[in-house]
Amino acid sequence: MLAPNIENQLALAGVCQAAALVQQIARKGEVDIKAFEASLSSILVTSPENPQQVFGSLDNLAIGFQTLVAQLGNKPGNKDAEVTRYIASVLGLERKLSRNDKAMNQLGERISHVQRQLAHVDFENQQIMSSLASIYSDVVSPLAPRIQIAGHQQHLDKVSNQHKVRALLLAGVRAAVMWRQMGGKRRYILFKRKHILASAVQALRLIN
Numbered sequence: 001m002l003a004p005n006i007e008n009q010l011a012l013a014g015v016c017q018a019a020a021l022v023q024q025i026a027r028k029g030e031v032d033i034k035a036f037e038a039s040l041s042s043i044l045v046t047s048p049e050n051p052q053q054v055f056g057s058l059d060n061l062a063i064g065f066q067t068l069v070a071q072l073g074n075k076p077g078n079k080d081a082e083v084t085r086y087i088a089s090v091l092g093l094e095r096k097l098s099r100n101d102k103a104m105n106q107l108g109e110r111i112s113h114v115q116r117q118l119a120h121v122d123f124e125n126q127q128i129m130s131s132l133a134s135i136y137s138d139v140v141s142p143l144a145p146r147i148q149i150a151g152h153q154q155h156l157d158k159v160s161n162q163h164k165v166r167a168l169l170l171a172g173v174r175a176a177v178m179w180r181q182m183g184g185k186r187r188y189i190l191f192k193r194k195h196i197l198a199s200a201v202q203a204l205r206l207i208n
Contacts, residue, residue, distance in 0.1 A: 005199040014175030017064030019086035026151025035063045039171040068200040089147045094176035096143040110135045133166035
C-alpha cells in the first residue's frame with residue numbers, strides 16, 4: 001500500500017514519463033522498453049480499483065518520478081525546457097478533452113476497441129501501437145494546436161517512431177485525466193511544488 005502523498009503523484013509522474021519518453025524517441029530513436037510498455041498499458045486500464053493498478057509496480061514509473069524531480073527541483077541545470085513544453089501541452093490537451101463530451105465518448109469507444117483487439121493479438125503487436133496512435137491522431141490531437149516534437153529527422157521520419165510518439169502522447173493525456181480525477185490542478189505544480197517534489201523524492205527512494 002502506497003502512502004497517500006505518493007499515490008496522489010502517480011498520475012503526474014505518468015504525464016512526466018510520457019513526455020520524457022517522447023523526447024527519447026525523437027532524439028535517440030530508442031526508448032526505455034519497461035517504461036514505454038507501462039505507459040502504453042496504462043491507457044487500457046479504464047476501471048482501476050486504485051491508482052497504482054493503472055501503472056503496475058512503482059518502479060514502472062521510475063523515469064516519470066526522475067523527470068518530476070528534475071523539473072521541479074532547485075537545480076536549474078536539471079530542468080529541460082523541451083520536456084516542460086510537452087508536459088504543459090499534454091495537460092492543456094487534457095483540459096480541452098475533458099470539456100468535450102463527444103471526444104470523451106469517442107475516446108472510450110476507441111479504447112474499448114483496442115481492448116477487444118488484445119483478445120486476438122499480443123500487446124507488443126504493431127497493430128496495437130498503430131491503433132493507439134490513431135486514437136491520438138483522430139480524437140485527441142485535433143482539439144488543440146498540434147504538439148511540435150523536436151528531434152532528429154531520421155528518427156522522426158520513421159513511421160514506427162511516429163506511432164510510438166502518438167501512443168505516448170495518448171498515454172500522457174490518460175495520465176492527465178487521472179490526475180485531474182484525483183484533484184490535481186495545473187496551478188498546484190506551482191503552488192504545491194515542494195510537496196509534489198518531496199513525494200517524488202520519497203517514491204524514488206522506495207524504487208531504489
